[in-house]
Amino acid sequence: MEAHAEDLRAEVQDQDGGDELVAAIREDPSTAALPPADRAMLDFAVKLTRTPWAMVEDDVAALRAVGFDDVAIHDVVQVVALFNYYNRLADGLGIDPEP
Numbered sequence: 001m002e003a004h005a006e007d008l009r010a011e012v013q014d015q016d017g018g019d020e021l022v023a024a025i026r027e028d029p030s031t032a033a034l035p036p037a038d039r040a041m042l043d044f045a046v047k048l049t050r051t052p053w054a055m056v057e058d059d060v061a062a063l064r065a066v067g068f069d070d071v072a073i074h075d076v077v078q079v080v081a082l083f084n085y086y087n088r089l090a091d092g093l094g095i096d097p098e099p
Contacts, residue, residue, distance in 0.1 A: 037066040045080045 024032040029042060040062050048055060063073050090097060 037068070040066045041068075041076055044076060048077065048080045049084055 021032065021034075025034075029046075034042065044059055044063055047059060060073060063076065068076070089095075
């Protein structure tokens with residue numbers, strides 16, 4: 001997970017409070033102060049990861065409500081699905097991501 005935190009830190013390094021944002025996301029992503037579009041995307045990704053069978057049209061509508069179009073929604077779903085696949089593959093093979 002440290003690699004992901006470093007990637008995020010690189011993305012927000014020029015923003016005021018960037019380091020605090022990274023720390024808040026690491027501490028509890030559900031309470032980190034995120035812009036509405038980022039919050040909606042994070043909530044969508046968490047639900048798709050943890051309870052994919054519970055996804056409903058309202059989940060997509062929440063993304064649309066903060067400005068996501070069809071292409072952006074497709075991209076979110078693809079990235080979430082791909083990273084879930086990679087993580088399960090690594091877990092299933094017992095790969096240590098940070099040796």
